Amino acid sequence: MSHRSNVLLGLVIDQYLTTASPVSSNSIFQSKTLSVSSATIRGELARLEDGGFITHKHTSSGRIPCDLGYRHYVKDIMREEPPNFKERFTIEHQMHQVQGNIDRRIAITASVLAGLIKNAVVITKKYQPSALDDIKLFDILPGRILILVVFVDGVVKKQLVDKRTSFIIRMTPSIESLNKLIKNYFFNREANKKMEFVNDSLIMTIQSVISGEEEGIINEEIIIEGATHLMAQPEFETKESMLTTYDALASLKYEPFTIQKTHKKQRVSVSIGEEIPKNQFKNLSVVSTDYKIRDAASGKIMVIGPKRISYQKVIPLVRYVSNLLSN
Structure with missing residues (x-):
């Protein structure tokens, strides 16, 4: 397609996008965008119509774009306008x-x-199903440990576990050590294999919270x-x-x-x-x-x-x- 045909097709489509009305050769001529005669514009429009880029509903009506014209416009003519x-x-x-x-x-x-x-x-x-991101334990309640399980989608689940039911909690000297031990268990596969007390209530509670999220449909x-x-x-x-x-x-x-x-x-x-x-x-x-x-x-x-x-x-x-x- 020639440069002039490209420009003319762009003018037809740009005007049609704005007005939703068929575009006449006279309106293009009056816009003074192309320094050519109205006869030249009519000839170019006829060639674009023969090529399947534009059409008209009635003999005396203006032109409207065809699918092929829109496709050519999107691919080769239009210039994007970024969000303001x-x-x-x-x-x-x-x-x-x-x-x-x-x-x-x-x-x-x-x-x-x-x-x-x-x-x-x-x-x-x-x-x-969301993946596990972090586990945090807090010793802020008498007789119980607060468990926070964080998933990568931002979901945070909470659960309490009784200190008396967990051998791991009773045997670990501080909450810092307990956090380190639990993270090592759930994020270090080798440690997971070697660690004892997998049936401990603390481990089982955390696993239950994790599986409830990760096994989601x-x-x-x-x-x-x-x-x-x-x-x-x-x-x-x-x-x-x-x-x-x-x-x-x-x-x-x-x-x-x-x-x-x-x-x-x-x-x-x-x-x-x-x-x-x-x-x-x-x-x-x-x-x-x-x-x-x-x-x-x-x-x-x-x-x-x-x-x-x-x-x-x-x-x-x-x-x-x-x-x-x-x-």
């Missing part, structure tokens, strides 16, 4: 409010992102926010299109799909219309990326909107949110 200060502050402030709580952090991420981009946001959430959840934002887009103003789009979102709860990676350099995938492996999504686009919160949870962040979605803003915003959520 206000957007970054909003996201980071909201995430900070729920720091340490994975469920609320993911939920607030979906809500804030949907509010910023005015489209639907879907976040899949897959929990992994892997489960998945799907969070959907911003459906009303998506329905408010002009593409879905008819009752039929609104219901089709609503059903498409609802179907994700029981029939998720895999997005093919098409924006590999930036770690973000963009799937447009027919590229999405679900017929209900043929009038939509999906911008998605992966996230992973330590060893606790992982999944996908997906922005779902009309093909007219603001790719130049959404792609870097999704990447930014993924990095924040993962870190």
